Amino acid sequence: MSRLLVALTALCVSALSAVCAAQSPPLPRGSPVAASSAASAPAPAASGVGNRLDRVEVSSGPTANSRRRNSTASKIVIEREDLDKYGDTALGDVLRRLPGVTIGGRPGRGGDIRMRGMGSGFTQILVDGERAPAGFAVEDLPPDQVERIEVYRAPTAETGARAIAGTINIILREPLVKSNHELRFTLGQDRGEPQADFSWTRNLKWGGANGDEFVGAVSTNGGLHRRFNNIDSHNRVTDTETGEVTQEIAQIGTSMGRSANLNGNGRLRWKYSDTLSFNLSPFFALSQNEGSSHNIAEGFQLDEDGSRNPYLRNVHGDSDGRMHNLRLNLSASYRPQLGETWDIRLGRGGFKNTSNSVRDETGNRLRTQVDRNVVDEDQTSLSGKWSLKTAQEHQWVTGLETERSQRMQVRDTLVNGEVIPGLVKFGNALGSRNQRVAAYTQDEWSPTKQWSVYAGVRYERIQTTADAAGSLPETRNVSQVTSPLFHLLWKPEAFPKDQVRLSLTRSYRAPNLNDLIARPSINATYPEGPNYQTYADRAGNPNLKPELATGVDLGLEHWLPTGGIVSGSAFVRDIKSLIRSEVQLETVSWDTSQRWVSRPRNMEGARTMGFEFEIKARMDELWEDAPPELQLMLLRFNLAVFDSKVKGIPGANARLDQQPKGSLNFGIDHRWKAWGQNFGSGFNFNYVPASKVQQTLTLRREETARRQFDAYLSWASGSVRDGINWRLSIANLIPRATSSSSEGIATNSDTGHEYLTESWSNNKTFRVISLRADLRF
Template sequence: MNHLTPFACAALLGLAGTALAQTDPASDKPATTTTTPDKPADKVIPQVTITGGRQTEMDVRRNSTAAKQIYGREELDRNGDSNLGDVLKRLPGVTIGGRPGRGGDVRMRGLGSGYTQVLVNGERPPAGFSMESISPDQVERIEVMRGPVAEHSTRAIAGTINVVLREDYVQRDNQLKVSDSLESGRHSPELSITVPGKSGAFSYSLNGSIRQNRQHDEGRTRNLDTLGDGSVTKDQLVTDESSGTGKAIHLAPRLSYKFDNGDTLNFQPFLMHNTRDSGSSSTLVQTAGSVAPEYNFAEQQSHNDSTFFRGFGNWLHKMDGNAKLDVKFGFGAGKMDSDSLRRQYDTAGTLLDRFTDTDKTRDRSINTGGKYTRPLGAGHLLAAGWDLEASHREQTRVSLDKNGNAQFADSGDNLTADTRRIALFAQDEWDVTPQFGMYVGLRWEGIRTTSDRSAGTVKNTSSVFSPLLHGVWRIPGSEKDQLRASLTKSYKSPNVQDLIAAPFLSRLNSATRPDRSGNPDLKPELATGLDLAYEHYIGRGGIVSAGGFIRDIDNLIRRQLSLRDTELGPRWLSTPANIGHARTSGIELEAKFKLNELIADAPDIDVRSNYSRFWSRVDGIPGPDNRLDQQAKQTANLGLDYRLKAVPLTVGGSYNWTPRIRTQTSTCLLYRAGGGDGPEARAGRVRAVEVRRPHPAAHRGLERAGRGCAGQQPGVR
């Protein structure tokens, strides 16, 4: 009965207001109604209207002080998607890395991997976690935040996507789904099942899926190496073909218990097991070059096996004065094993070399955090909290040639890495007036990474202090219009692999396929951001918005390419480094509405559309394509849904567009991806990179100085 108290109070207030309205202002006596002798007085019945229930997604977005886009069950149910990736790629400004339909890392504002923070219930998932393991049926809503907020990590230069799982929802029926996808004639079936249940205060939902994935890829890479006078020292065309079959089992139950005092305990474990077997072949044709090619034909077989277990939960404790304490906890463990065998042959079919590579990686992690919130009055909420996280990684990599010789110095050594992270935050969200609301937040994060290997102990320590300011102005006299502004500090921390990674050798070493290593001296990228947006709300669930943003980035991390003398001879090496300053900006347009709310007698059609345009510039690299890595210039989505009146059926479709990417990654390298115009593009993946170097004598001087190809002129594209 307690949840009916607010509505009862509203009813009493409505009755009281009606009674006051019927009182004669000039007298303490109630007002009388004029009657005639033969007609009785009309009885006045007050009318009281009570509205209640949860806010809609659009209401939450509209009332939020910090800019937040909410996509709830209506959006999740609209297209019958089997995984979250298909849902996310239709959101404004969101793209999915990798080949279309293959899944990949989630990106916002066109920025590459690592710039977008993806959370599940406010928690950062562990390495190797796949969003495909979460069924859309388990999700309550998806929150898209353009600017960081203090309660979540500020490792979100592009923004944050928070997937909030269902809590109070209890599905009544068992559910079985069977789906299949088709790519180039290859089927990838999937079977998923959901079994809900409830017993008193305890409720659960058992979710699992089994899938098989078959893929085939073809691609061409041209390696062109020229000197400063334009003469060609090497021209190679590499044609690759690969096929593979992967199998996966995902289990994701959800358990919830509600105590008598109103406290709630939630726990959600994830178990993921994936295996993949693949084979590939490579043909190399060299039309120019004084040095013999590494091979003419190569074949490789690989096997990968990974298992991840992750559990996270929270305990929500309600306190006096509508205050509450939300304590989070989580842990995880994972193992990844891979092995491959590669054979390389000359033009006569003679075996030149055989390479075996094995990699064993083990991960463990534990984390906790909490948030205390207390209302300070109507429209005023204060919050403070903490985050603690510890992780441990062990990795052993062995690389041998046909004679059993190790291919790098640390081959076979056990590499360990430990990461510790601590964060403290406080935030104040306040509707200062009915027209103006503001959000002030402060967050401090410290990260320490330590690694032990044969070369010695490597340590990296960094900390970031992030002040955050958001504001919303609801335009007086126009309840449907409002302006938003945000001024924030955010960052992107180096990942463990970039800090302490063991060397990875490329079997066809070139500028496009270099060896890779880590850099223990990396610093986090720091970004100052400004966001502006105008929002106009239409009807019950429509909106038209236009916004823009700027991110000014210092300590930009980018992989640098250099040619070095090694025990295996001259080899190209890619190493991450802080190269300086960059800036990115963009405009974001969104329109979402029901057509019959704008045009009378129009059909019942829902329209969803968005368009984003991005710019970026990296200082010290010549243009015109000196953009941030992997950033698309544009992205757009268009969706239409039509509700049939005669039958309970909705039909619709959506279209996603992202053009190809051209990036000048250094003064001598240009990267192209995402399509093309020639036959190579139609054959599949296309990578084309030209490397231009000065005269060999000058080149050797540069290598001794550690500059690689920095400062050289870019090649013809």
């Protein structure tokens, strides 16, 4: 089967040979060409198969391929080379090129990360093996601060079971002993708006007989960005009985956002003795942003007597915000004997976010709304872990984790200088606490060279308490989950290049604080009187239970002679107590009219499944007689297909929220020589098909397909030691607008008529160009 896959792939790309041969001069067989990835860089192959020499690598540590290949649990590893390749300024853009990973937001600008098509809440985010601190957003962490990324398709006891879709573990920068300093400067433009980024890393090493008593790395980076967006949204209400349009409004305008950020982290290790070492890991993130928008909402709506009433709103908005996130981790590692390690870690952090916004409406209604939000949270964590590797090829790991956080949230809303009467009863301040305790044990055993077995169990208890505020009583929610986990890796003796993986796991998703708090958030487009399903208010549900998922993963990997891979994997998740926001018409305390309100609720459940296929290989691994100019070209292709069914909702489109039908990536990276200079170049095409989701019996949402084409060109100037590496990157080279729409059917309690409400928006995307200079000295 693997030979057939390789042959088909070679056939698909062989048509590129004539074009590439014309653009790239032939390389002599002795030419030194740098590797374009971990899967490339052997000596050029001879023309005959029998004379081909496989690459031999000498490395001081594990590579991305070895980490992936030797792990019993299925995972993908992204090293620094892949992080640097396209010059991305958003971490989500790096992950988007992996099989089964999609992101939200406009193409070219990053966004929330979704594994296997599921919403961001299904994906667990870790930083250095720990859950991300409060207020942490992956899209705000620049790739320059990251050493590598590990993507787990199924949970393990040590990494945690709050990972129905999977886990992304972000490892921050580690010391680079080959150079003391790393500097990077990036200048770019996004629709003509200037962008600037910089990063600096200082590698440290001193003390002791071998000069390695103290080893560390300190990194900092910052950026200034301006981003333009269009506003193009529409709303229409139709009486289904008469076919008459009773309301139609279009909002057309623009917005501009400006932001400044400064981030930093350090990893400092003190080797006290051969058996004891201490580690200090500080982290900080500071940001400030402001924005302005202007749009004209124009249309009409019918009065009760059927007369047509013009609708005109001239809306201007201003906003600003500040955020700081500080964290310090202290850890100690003690190795009393060979193979045994004791680790203890203490973490302390704080997060504060302040935002203000003003919305002015003129036209046939005068209205000013002022919103102020302050979130202040501190967090303390303590964890301990014991691991033992025995002579019988057992690797035991047992650990205990505890975490406590406190949050204070203040929210004020004024309309024309006065508090909304309906919101007074809820108060403006809310305190909450979160306590988490987890215990786990796992054993990874390799009884033979062909078999590796992993078995583990993890218990986790989370208690969330929100204080009484106004008329809201104290909210207390407790979730407890025990997760058995099993992974199996088989390397068939008759096929030494092949591997088979099987995982049986139980994972879960706990409700977050905003889902639990019942305090409402009023829709700004229709802040008073009747609203519509597609413009619903939002409120929480303190009675939510955690989602529980039973999962099966099956994967096959075929490793090519010089590090390439052809793999396929399938998964099934059976989810119970699915949390989903449902829109219902309610009699509310904050308005005299009935309002449509979106609240998270536990449904019966859902089942999701999918298939992911990946090829990552050099051309001469796929095509034995590839021309010399194509042999070192790296091909990347992955395809993912997803499907899901939410129980209790009829129809073919009763899918999980935000889940597309799949994703596709195709890219080529190549190293070539011209004018006596070594160049690197490549491109990647990403495609996510259109999706339709039946959210409730009467509400449906659609999104158009997303296409993104990225390209880069890299070269070096100066000497190898003191030269500058340049990289020109173009994200979203061929901009294409995206759109989304919603429609729902509701019955008017006064007239008894059914009404169809439709809303849709068109979002422009823009080409993002950047030039980066990379120095090491």
